[in-house]
Structure formats: C-alpha cells, structure tokens
Amino acid sequence: MEQRKLPLVILTGPTAVGKTRLSVELAKRINGEIISADSMQVYRGMDIGSAKVTPEEMQGVVHHLIDEFDPKEEFHVVRFQEYARKYIHEICSRGKIPILVGGTGFYIQAVLYDINFTENGSDSSYRESLEHLAKTEGAEVLHRMLREVDPESADAIHANNVKRVIRALEFYHETGQKISEHNEAEHRKESPYRFAYFVLNDERETIYRNIDLRVDQMMEQGLINEVKALKEQGCTRDMVSMQGLGYKEILDYLAGDQTLEEAVRILKRDTRHFAKRQLTWFRRERDVIWVDKNKYDYDTEQILRVMMQVLEVKEIIQRRS
RNA sequence: GGCGCGAUAGCCAAGUGGUAAGGCACGGGUCUGCAACACCCUUAUCACCGGUUCAAAUCCGGUUCGCGCCU
Numbered sequence: 001m002e003q004r005k006l007p008l009v010i011l012t013g014p015t016a017v018g019k020t021r022l023s024v025e026l027a028k029r030i031n032g033e034i035i036s037a038d039s040m041q042v043y044r045g046m047d048i049g050s051a052k053v054t055p056e057e058m059q060g061v062v063h064h065l066i067d068e069f070d071p072k073e074e075f076h077v078v079r080f081q082e083y084a085r086k087y088i089h090e091i092c093s094r095g096k097i098p099i100l101v102g103g104t105g106f107y108i109q110a111v112l113y114d115i116n117f118t119e120n121g122s123d124s125s126y127r128e129s130l131e132h133l134a135k136t137e138g139a140e141v142l143h144r145m146l147r148e149v150d151p152e153s154a155d156a157i158h159a160n161n162v163k164r165v166i167r168a169l170e171f172y173h174e175t176g177q178k179i180s181e182h183n184e185a186e187h188r189k190e191s192p193y194r195f196a197y198f199v200l201n202d203e204r205e206t207i208y209r210n211i212d213l214r215v216d217q218m219m220e221q222g223l224i225n226e227v228k229a230l231k232e233q234g235c236t237r238d239m240v241s242m243q244g245l246g247y248k249e250i251l252d253y254l255a256g257d258q259t260l261e262e263a264v265r266i267l268k269r270d271t272r273h274f275a276k277r278q279l280t281w282f283r284r285e286r287d288v289i290w291v292d293k294n295k296y297d298y299d300t301e302q303i304l305r306v307m308m309q310v311l312e313v314k315e316i317i318q319r320r321s
Numbered sequence: 322g323g324c325g326c327g328a329u330a331g332c333c334a335a336g337u338g339g340u341a342a343g344g345c346a347c348g349g350g351u352c353u354g355c356a357a358c359a360c361c362c363u364u365a366u367c368a369c370c371g372g373u374u375c376a377a378a379u380c381c382g383g384u385u386c387g388c389g390c391c392u
Contacts, residue, residue: 015357040357050357078354106356115353156351161360164352171354183353245357269346274357280350 006092007316008193009099010108012037012282013200014275016210017293020053022200023101024061025304030099030317033062033091035084037102037111040244042080043071045230048223049246051214071230071241078117081110088193097317105281112197113189118175118182126173130166145169152180191287196314198307199282202293211271215246215264224250224260245271 009032011023027034036042040050044067047054053063064087069075084100084107091098100108109115134142143159146169153168171179227250235242237251246267253263282288289310296302311317 038357039355074355076354077356081354104356106352106358110353113353117354158351158361161351163355163359167354179353186353240355240358243355243358247357271357276348277350277352278357281352281356284350284352 005192005194006088007097008088008112008195009097009311009316010037010112010195010197011099011101011200012103012105012108012198013291014207014278015103015271016051016214016275017200017202017207019101019103019200020051020057022300022303023099024053024057024059025300026307027061027099028059029304029308030097030311031095032097032099033064033087033094034099034101035087035091036063036065037080037084037100037104037107038065039075039080039104039107040241041066041102042069042075043067043073043241044069045071045226045233046241046244046247048218048221048226049250050244051218071233071235072239074240076240077107077110080104080107081115081117084111085114103278105278105285108197109285112191112193112195113186114192115186115189116182118171127166127170130169131162134162134166139165142166142169146172150178150180153178156180194314194316195287196307196310196316197285197288198291198310199288200291200293201279204276206294207275208272211275212268215268215271218246219264224254227251228254245274 009026009030011019011026013019023034026032036053038050040046041052042065043050046052052066065080065083068083088098088111100111102108110117130142139159139162142162142165143154143157146157146165147154149172150168157164157168159165168179171177171182175182223246227247230242230247231251231254237243237248237255242248242251249258249263249267249270252258253260258266291303291307293303296306308317312319
C-alpha cells in the first residue's frame with residue numbers, strides 16, 4: 001500500500017538561496033522533471049523580476065509551470081494544484097521523478113497534502129458585497145459577522161485582515177460549513193505522496209546580501225524595460241501578476257509615484273521581508289528537512305550527496321548498488 | 322579662547338514640570354481560492370554629574386561630545 005504512493009521531491013527555501021541551480025543538478029541525477037512552485041514564474045514575459053530559470057540554466061531538464069500563463073490571467077493555488085497534480089502523474093507515468101521547486105509555500109502545501117479547496121461557483125457577487133461593506137462600514141463589522149457564524153475563525157483571524165475574514169465568510173456562505181472546521185480536518189490529512197521536503201537555507205545575513213545583489217542585477221538586466229513592456233501590453237497594478245515583487249515597485253516608479261532610487265530601496269526591503277516570511281512558513285511545516293548551505297561549506301556536491309541519501313532511505317529513488 | 326544651538330531606542334523623530342507619541346529597520350508570528358498577497362506582535366526611562374520640586378526628558382548649574390559663528 002505504502003509503495004503505491006507516487007514519489008515526490010520538494011525543494012524550496014527563501015528567495016535567492018540558490019534553489020534553481022541546485023534543482024537542475026538534482027533533476028539530472030535522479031532523472032527528474034521540475035514542476036515550478038512559484039506564483040510568478042508561471043507568467044510569460046515576467047523573466048527578470050521573477051528571477052526565472054533561463055533555458056540555458058535548465059540544461060535540458062524538463063520544466064513545467066513556467067511561462068504557462070498570461071500575466072493578465074489570474075493564477076492561484078487551486079489552479080496550481082490542479083496543474084501540478086496533473087504533471088506529477090504524467091511525470092511518474094514516464095518513469096521519472098517529479099521535483100517541486102519554488103518558494104511559494106502555500107502552493108507546495110496545497111499539492112503535498114492534497115488540500116481540498118471546495119469548489120465555488122462563479123458568484124463573485126457575495127464577495128463583492130462584502131468588500132463593499134468593508135469599505136463603507138469598516139473591517140470590524142465584517143469581523144463581527146464572522147464571529148456570529150464561526151467564532152473560532154473570528155478568534156484566529158485578526159479583524160484587520162479583511163481578505164481572510166471575507167474568505168471565511170464566503171466559505172460559510174457557500175458551504176454552510178465553518179472554515180475553521182474544514183481547515184482543521186484538512187490539516188490532519190496525510191500526504192498522498194512518498195515525499196522528501198527539502199528546505200534549502202543559509203545564514204540570514206547571506207540571504208539578505210544576495211537579495212540586494214540580485215535586485216541590482218535585475219536593474220542592470222533591464223527590469224524597467226520588462227515592466228514597461230508589460231504595462232504597454234495592458235498589465236495594471238491590480239492584477240495578481242503585477243503584485244509580484246519587482247513589478248509593483250517599478251510600476252509605481254513608472255507611474256511617477258516614486259523615484260527610481262526609492263523604488264529600488266523598497267524592492268530590496270520588501271524582498272528581505274518576503275524571505276523572512278518564507279522562513280517562518282517553512283519552520284512550522286511538518287516533515288521538512290532543512291539543508292543549511294553553510295553547514296555543508298557551500299559545497300554543492302556534498303549537499304547533493306546528502307539529499308540523495310535521504311531519497312534512498314525514503315525509497316523515493318532506488319538504492320545505488 | 323568666547324558666544325549660540327543641539328544631545329530622546331539601530332535610524333528618523335514628537336514631547337518644554339506629572340511619570341516617554343509615531344514611523345522605519347531588526348526579530349518573532351498568522352496563513353487551507355488573490356499567498357512575491359493580506360495581517361498581527363515586539364524595542365528606551367530621555368549624553369553624564371549635581372541641584373530645585375511632592376513630581377524633571379522637560380527648570381537651574383557644571384562636564385563631555387557635535388554643529389555654527391566670533392576673536
């Protein structure tokens with residue numbers, strides 16, 4: 001029974017730790033294909049700002065969920081889950097190993113534990129009315145509404161977090177069930193995969209330094225022109241894709257709301273904040289295997305060797321004779 | 322050497338007698354259809370010494386440091 005589970009390798013970590021390079025090396029060794037778990041690299045035309053893998057960097061390793069959507073489309077967890085699931089099956093049926101690589105922890109969680117996001121109709125009207133209410137009556141009103149139907153969620157979600165309060169209300173409205181109960185049940189699920197969840201990490205200072213460097217490189221590579229092109233295509237700030245780091249800041253600059261210097265400063269700062277939040281997320285995920293680069297002397301060979309050992313023990317790959 | 326101004330958390334900064342606003346950074350956390358999103362928590366006794374007062378970051382004197390001006 002246990003052996004019937006499909007294998008799945010996950011490689012994640014904070015932004016700018018070096019996931020991409022390592023993932024390609026790993027894929028080559030275990031005959032894997034990569035599924036990107038990155039909420040921004042899915043979009044076409046967003047290459048520099050999302051630090052997307054280049055074709056050269058791929059070194060022939062097959063990548064999925066890169067450049068598959070238009071920036072004007074709305075991509076989100078549910079779609080990600082759907083596609084990732086499909087690719088995992090395809091890859092396994094080819095006798096290869098799927099490797100989920102990327103920094104979007106929420107996406108990884110959705111796939112790894114096969115979380116059930118109960119389908120909703122297309123009635124955005126309820127959500128819209130709540131959004132309107134929040135604007136006119138204030139966030140507390142919504143929170144009180146939530147307290148009435150789902151006090152546990154009201155306790156867990158801060159009133160100021162309007163987005164989440166609305167989702168909880170919407171969930172109750174659509175299913176008649178409390179999202180807090182639903183979440184609790186989903187949380188207990190066991191993964192349908194035989195997996196190894198690696199989190200690549202490094203010293204905080206080093207990560208931050210790399211972020212600053214990378215942003216400078218992005219600017220040199222022409223991030224401004226990339227964003228300009230997207231803007232000319234009709235991309236606007238309210239689109240999900242344009243909320244990505246590097247896009248929103250440059251868009252503000254192009255709109256004249258900010259000097260370039262300030263935009264870059266904020267971009268660096270917010271990217272550091274993001275890395276920190278990612279680490280907080282991975283810290284509380286269960287079953288993660290931390291791979292601290294500094295503890296392996298930054299030696300890729302050594303890191304790969306350790307990862308391979310884990311994969312063998314977990315019987316995700318065959319033991320080499 | 323003299324005169325004036327200033328000295329508040331890592332940074333910026335409010336507060337001029339009643340027991341230290343706020344912002345940023347750092348750190349920690351939440352997250353189950355927008356997640357590179359959204360949101361929450363967290364930091365000082367006010368340069369130093371002495372005095373006045375029931376009470377001082379706030380008033381007085383001195384010291385140190387910084388800035389400006391003068392000789």
